[in-house]
Amino acid sequence: MQKKFDDILSEKYNIKFNDESLLDEAFTQASYVNEHPDQDLKFYERLEFLGDAVYQLVVSDYIFIRHPEMPQGRLTRLRAAMVNRHSFSRFARECQFNEFIRLGKGEEKAGARNRDSLLCDIFESFIGAVYLDQGIETVKHFCNMVIFPKLDQGWFDEFFDHKTELQEAIQINGPVKIEYKLLDENGPDNDRQFKVAVYVDDQELGVGEGQSKKNAEQVAAKGALNRLGIKDQKLQ
Amino acid sequence: MQKKFDDILSEKYNIKFNDESLLDEAFTQASYVNEHPDQDLKFYERLEFLGDAVYQLVVSDYIFIRHPEMPQGRLTRLRAAMVNRHSFSRFARECQFNEFIRLGKGEEKAGARNRDSLLCDIFESFIGAVYLDQGIETVKHFCNMVIFPKLDQGWFDEFFDHKTELQEAIQINGPVKIEYKLLDENGPDNDRQFKVAVYVDDQELGVGEGQSKKNAEQVAAKGALNRLGIKDQKLQ
Incomplete structure (x- = not known):
């Protein structure tokens, strides 16, 4: 691996x-392997297979410990939000992984270096390599630095179904009436804004805006x- | 936990x-928790959530190391065959887990103790508990004793698609003709037997029998x- 990348790993992530x-x-x-048949090279796919399972466990372990009272269903949904390939490509870019991928010339020309799907794979293969070389504790350390702080920054919110969350949280002791009402709708057709409020037993508990009714409902x-203090239990 | 179960865990699995x-x-x-509100009891579901991810990693790690040349696609299919909830209930029975589950009276009467779905859950929650209490090495030790030997005993074969395996293995260097031919079919309608042969470039490489053409093809x-020595790479 290039010295510059070794330096990044060492200085930023120890x-x-x-x-x-x-x-x-x-x-x-x-x-890249195909273009260098004389070198005895391996490509990332097997490490990606392993890294996928390693990351899944490290996330599961983290949220299990962090939320000692969270029921299984919510743990499962939170994990699904965090083990999300869309996020992986963002992590990979943040760690500058895209700069150090070894590609064949054709793939390079086709712009593969910045393709989300490749960056996802590389994120997982990196996790697999760290696990094999350093053990699971170092993967946890990496995730503690790079991934888990993003929970509090709302990175995974878009993959989370807040409406289902709300429903389950407040109906835990029996049925409660939940209604979403459209308060306002304005702007031109190509940039329409919706404003929605959510009422729980006729009391307004949240208002949200978005470019679709569905998005506005999620924000509400x-x-x-948040108002019910449930966010603390879910994501913090 | 009952002393008898502690003894089983200690004597059989150390x-x-x-x-x-x-x-x-x-x-x-x-x-059971609902029937004993005075005791501060927890039920298994959170541990099941954790155990699921632990088992997935332990299996991934094992087959990754055991098959250093196996490509990602085959690793993924082998893992899917081993991380199979149908197998979990069989493991749970073999370990006598069913005898020690704590159930409410209604569930007991309804026969939940021997229900596959519950036994699957308990297998995973047990793995989660071992992981939390003892660490991942003890889970590996348990799997080395109870699960992994079953690879060689063919336990996971029914979840494995041998036809796809064969096709991928022999077409790795380009297209090869693979044909399945029905050799024989006999027996009464409710107990019909099929005999099928598989030909690779017109050479017969395997014969299989089964109660459907599809099953007979898988066996072939x-x-x-086996004849091509590929079984060694896949399952041993």
Whole structure:
């Protein structure tokens, strides 16, 4: 692996690989291997397979400990929001992984280096390489630095169904009436804004705006969860 | 937890819990908690959530190391065959877990104790409890004793698509003709037997029998994989 990337890993994340070839493997696409048949290279896919399971456990462990009273259903939904391939490509970019992927010339020309799907894969293969080289504690350390703080920054909110959350949270002791009402709708057709309020047993608990009624309802439900103090239990 | 179960865990699997309450939680269904509101009991579902991810990683790690050349796609299919809830209930019965579940009276009467779906859950919650109390190495030790030997005994074969395996294995260097031919069909309508052969580039490589053409083809493909020495790479 290039020295610059070693420096980034070491300085930003305090990770120093024992077996550099694992890091090479994690960042090498099949197209590069095919173009260098004389070198004995491996591509990232097997490490991606392993990293997927490692990341899933590290996230599960973290939210299990952080939320000692959260029921299984909500844990499962929170995990699904965090183990989301759309987020992986954002993590990969933040860690500058895109700069160090080894691609074949055709893939490079086609712009694969900044393709979300490739960055997702590389995020997982990196996790797999760290696990093999350093063990699961170092993966936890990396996630504590890079991933978990984003819970509080609302990164995973878009994958979270706040309406279902709200419904389950307040109906835990029996049925309660929940209504979403459209308060306002304005703007031109191509930039329409909707404003929605959520009422729980006829009491307004949250208001939300969005570019669709559905989005506005989600924002309103999130507001109600915050107001009820449920956000603390869910994401903090 | 009952002393008898502690003895089984200790004698058969060399596992001794530090925190017995985790073991209690792993084996307690919500119906039992509801019937004992005076006791501060927890039911198994959160541990099941955690155990699911732990087991997935332990299996992934095991097959990744065991098959250093197996491509990602086959690793993924092998994992899916092993992380199969139908198998979990069989493991749970083998370990006598069914005898020690704590159920409410209604559930007991309804026969929940031997219900596959409950046994699956309990298998996962047990894995979660072992992980929390003892760490992942003890889960690996348990799987090495109880689960992984079953790979060689063919337990997961029924979840494995041998036809796809065969096709991928022999077409790795380009297209090859694979044909399945019905050799024989006999027996009464309610107990029909089919005999099928698989031909690879017109050479017969395997014969299989089954109660449907599809089953007979799978058995024939498995025979061809064995004959080609591919079984070693896949399951051993």
